Amino acid sequence: WGVQTFQQDTNWHDDLTLLESMRTETSDSPIFSFCMGNAHRYRGEFMEGANNFARAVRRYPDYYDAYVNLGACYVVLGDANPQYYPLAFGAYNAAMKRFPRRAQLYVLLGDAYARSGDQNLARQKYVEAYNIEKLPEIRERLRQYNVPVE
Numbered sequence: 001w002g003v004q005t006f007q008q009d010t011n012w013h014d015d016l017t018l019l020e021s022m023r024t025e026t027s028d029s030p031i032f033s034f035c036m037g038n039a040h041r042y043r044g045e046f047m048e049g050a051n052n053f054a055r056a057v058r059r060y061p062d063y064y065d066a067y068v069n070l071g072a073c074y075v076v077l078g079d080a081n082p083q084y085y086p087l088a089f090g091a092y093n094a095a096m097k098r099f100p101r102r103a104q105l106y107v108l109l110g111d112a113y114a115r116s117g118d119q120n121l122a123r124q125k126y127v128e129a130y131n132i133e134k135l136p137e138i139r140e141r142l143r144q145y146n147v148p149v150e
Contacts, residue, residue: 030060037069046073050087057094067095068108075112085116103133110141123147 037052053070056063074088092109099105110125123145130138130149139149 028059030056030063030066033059034063034066034069037066037073041069041073046076049073050077062098064095064099064102067091067098068104071095071108071112075115078112078116082116085112088112101132103129103135103138106132107138107141119145 033052033056037049037056039049040046040052041049050070050073053066053073056066057070060066071088071091074084074091078085078088089109089112092105092112096102096105096109106125106129110122110129113119113125114122123142126138126141126145127147129135130142134150142149
């Protein structure tokens with residue numbers, strides 16, 4: 001089966017090269033953009049990944065996973081260049097407007113604030129997440145900030 005796949009597309013070397021060969025037929029698809037974003041992210045090309053996740057969100061504004069990965073790319077970029085942290089905050093905040101009851105988004109935003117050095121906003125987002133869903137991983141983050149939990 002692998003040989004047949006390779007014979008179908010001699011440009012295939014990894015996910016990114018396979019997706020690039022499909023670009024002309026599928027470039028308007030938010031799923032295609034999402035897959036391209038992941039292919040770039042797996043290669044460590046976080047800016048290109050972010051560009052593709054942003055394209056997926058523009059084409060399909062309810063694409064939850066695209067928001068999550070968009071924010072994650074900007075957080076990684078922010079670790080090296082702090083000017084990218086606000087883009088991560090923006091991606092997660094935009095997602096929270098569309099999905100206000102998803103505790104994971106509040107946790108991810110809290111993690112982004114923590115990595116950027118803003119411990120107060122991180123704590124606030126963890127509290128908000130815990131108020132939505134009382135998950136053990138959120139409780140642990142709150143304990144790290146000495147926030148009493150029930």
